[in-house]
Amino acid sequence: MSGFLPGTTIELKATIPNAAKDLMDSIFLSGGLVLSQVTKMTGLAPYEVQNWVKRGFLPPPVHKKYDRNQFCRLAMINMLRESMQIDTITQLLSFINGSLSDASDDLVDDSELYNYYVNLTAMMGNHLPDEDEVKTHIHYITESFREPIPGARRRLSLVLEIMIYTHYSAVLRKRADFLVHNLD
Helix, strand or coil: CEEECCCCCCEEECCCCCHHHHHHHHHCCCCCECHHHHHHHHCCCHHHHHHHHHCCCCCCCECCEECHHHHHHHHHHHHHCCCCCHHHHHHHHHHHHCCCCCHHHCCCCHHHHHHHHHHHHHHHCCCCCCHHHHHHHHHHHCCCCCCCCCCHHHHHHHHHHHHHHHHHHHHHHHHHHHHHHCCC
16 A cells, blocks of 8 residues: 655655655665755645744754654644644653654654554555454554653553544545545
8 A cells, every 4th residue: 555654745665564664764864854854754744833933843954954753743733633622732742752843852752652653554554444453453563662760651551542533534525525526
């Protein structure tokens, strides 16, 4: 199953485990990305990225370069905003990572969270899962997660559950829009 990496314009074969991680490894092999590269790979306008930095949704770039975690944060925000208001997205990301403009209090880095999410969507496929299936898959993909503090796994699992439901909400909304536009 080929598609786009969530929140980006990057084509990716999503059924490969850790596809997001492997791709990020190669993209960031030589360092960070400049704003024009970030906007090309996310489809975001430069002013959106700069505004999100200004509003504290992610730390500012260092020497005008965005690192892997910043890029993954941008991709997650971009993906989640299809079905969630920006204030709700920042609340969700703050629940797992505290201050969004400071990575020192993160329970999981953004590239790892993003990779978990991509793996989860690949595992789930295109059918609508039930709650038990979602929780089982989340447990499976986060087995190797090491809690930096007690309760971090519970927070991670809850954030991933919300993210996957947001994903399916966007899928259902797009399907409904398609059906409405094709009424006879």
